[in-house]
Amino acid sequence: MFEDSATGALTAMIADSYRQESALIGRRLAAVAELLGRRTSEAEAEDPDCGYMIVTGLQRTSAEVAAAMNLSPGIASALVADAEALDSRFPKVMAVLMAGETDWRTVQIILKRTNLVRDPSVVAALDGRLSAGVGRWQSWSRKRVVDTVDAAVRALDPDAIRERESAEDKRHFDVVPVGDGTAKVDGTLDAESAVIVDERIASLARGVCPQDPRTLDQRRADAVAAMAKGLALACRCPACAGADTPTPTMGEACGARAVINVIADQFTVLGAGDKPGYLAGFGVVDAEVVRRMAERATLRVLTPPSVTPEQMKRYQPTAAVERFVRMRDLTCRFPGCDRPAERCDLDHTIPFNHVDPSSGGHTVADNLKCLCRQHHRLKTFHDGWRDLQLPDGTVVWTSPTGRVYRTAPGGVELFPRLGPPACVEPKPRRRNPSRERDRRIVRTREKNRALRPVNIAHRRLESARKHEIQNRKDGNRRRRTALLMARHRRSATPYLRWIDEPDQPEALPPDWRPPQGPDEPPF
Incomplete structure (x- = not known):
């Protein structure tokens, strides 16, 4: 069928068919919900108190669905219940599913993790919040979807939190023999203890050399006994087989201290x-x-760390940078991967330049992300996958066929303060045009009052300067005219002495001031 199809066309076919499948499941659930409504109405018409009927509307619908889809009664009943819950409680999420913008696996998680919420207003709020974000969860792992839905439920319904906390009262630890020389260990612990036990077992399992012939699951199983005895896990490779039996150290004998992050x-x-x-x-x-x-932990304020120019040119990140990146990402950042960040490598999105570290690929939080060893190798040694890290921590992945996937950091999704400051629309400033106009008029009047005497003095001075220049020009012109009309030598007559005076300059210096008369006010 696909012999002549390009590789990119195959990937597009897979994605399109998955989207069509999601939309088809949405239509199927809508049809089941409609059938349930009709069968329930029929049952209520026969008996208003149909809860005690032998064959209820739910049973009638489940029987028809089981026959139409070749399902067992239990699976058919569960499908009808999911359709009813999705139609009555989460219509907006159902619309997203019918549009093919999310998948049935994600919707099932939402239904399961919200089944304890009963307040209609809280259900409506959850429907609006989850439907707005579920379209962005295409590249999320199941665990991350569970964490996000649980966080929304806990934020909106404290009663659901208390009901979930009661599960701690059911904690137990059992060792059940299975009869073939082994036993099954089963139990329920509180979250903190479970993480400590898991971390301790993982540490012991990783403590053997790479040549150990056991699988990781086998090493973890053997590590339980070693942890109970306070011993390190003995390696079983030929090189270590003859070594002495490990003896407990002081820390191992009393139980090694485990570090967990919250x-x-x-x-x-x-x-x-x-x-x-x-x-x-x-x-x-x-x-x-x-x-x-x-109460018994060391508290740290988790903020984007500052990095010096020397530190960003080193390949290994500082402890503060590593801690922030792991807490920001929480899991591997490859689409769909949910391996914890504590078990991941820190990858440089822009590769670190070992020859010239100052040329790019700096070791800063904006250029680092968590990748598990499998996807770290895929990104490093496979030329087909390309990644781009945005300032808010979002990683945009491009597959070998050109398809684009976006993964947002899990920590920012749960704790928005870990991300960069969001662009906030400025609040409109309350204005009163009438009062603003009155204040402008007052300021203008005060300015006019202060400038009025200055302008009056300036105008009087300019008028006096013009009058003085004009008088000098007139005097010089009369003197030249008198000299031209007098056809004799200049006389020493006292009445014509002004003719012998030199011409006055017709330009005034900048600091010229008019002479003050006895009755004239000073300028």
Whole structure:
């Protein structure tokens, strides 16, 4: 069928068919919900108190759906219940599914994680919030979707939080023999203890050399016994087989100290808010759990770290940069991957230039992201995948066939303060045009009052200067005219002595001032 199709066309076919499948599932669920409504109306018409009927509307619908889709009764009933919940509780999310902008797996997570919410106003608020963001979750892993939905539920419905916290009362730890020389270990722990145990087992499993013949699952299983005995996990490779049995160190004998990271809002830690936190390696935890762990924890303010020019030219990031990037991303940033950030490498989006570090690829938070070892190698050694990291931490991936995927950092999604400041629309300034006009008039009148005497003095001075220049020009002209008309030598007559005087300059110096008369006010 696809022998003559290009590779990019195959990828496009996969994506388009998945989108069409999601839209088709949405239409199917809408049809199931409509059928349920009609069968329920029929049952209510037969008996208003149809809850005690032998064959209810739900049972009638489930039977028809099971026959039409060749499903078992239990699966058909679950499908009808999901259709009813989606149609009555989350119509906006259902519209997104019918448009093919999300998938059925994500919608199932929403239905499952919100089944404890019963307040219609809270359900409506969740419907609006989740439908607005579900279209951006295309590249998210299942765990990340669960964390985001749980955070929204905890923020809007405290009663649902308390119901979920009651699950801690069911914690247990059982060892059940299975009869073939092994036993099954099963239990339920609180979130903090579970993360500590998991981290300790993982540390022991990683402590053997690479030549150990056991798989990772086998090493983790053997690490449980080593942890219980306070010993390091013994390596089983031929080179280490003859080594002495590991002896417990002081830290191992008393239990090694495990370091776990919790991200929470400042108001939650101080008891002024109930916004949930995030336990690294586990997921979203309630505010009370955060405060309980904060009582004996070292607190740090998680802010974008400052990096000196020398530090950004080093390949290894500083401890502050590494901590911020891991807490910002929470998981591997490749589309669909949910490996915890604590088990990921830090990748330079713009490759670090080992020859000339100052030319680019700096070791700063804006150029670093978490990638698990598998996807780190894929990005580094496969020329087909390209990535671009935006200032807000979003990574834009381009596949070998040219398809584009966007992954946003999980920490910013749960804690927006970890991201850059958002562009906030300026608030309109309250104005009163009438009062502003009155104030302008007052300022203008005051300015006129101050300038009036200055302008009067300036005009009088300019008038006096013009009058003085004109008088000098007139005097010089009369003198030259008198000399021209007198046909004799200049006489020493006292009445004509002014003729012998030199001409006056017809330009005045800048500091000239008119002479003051006895009765004239000073300028």
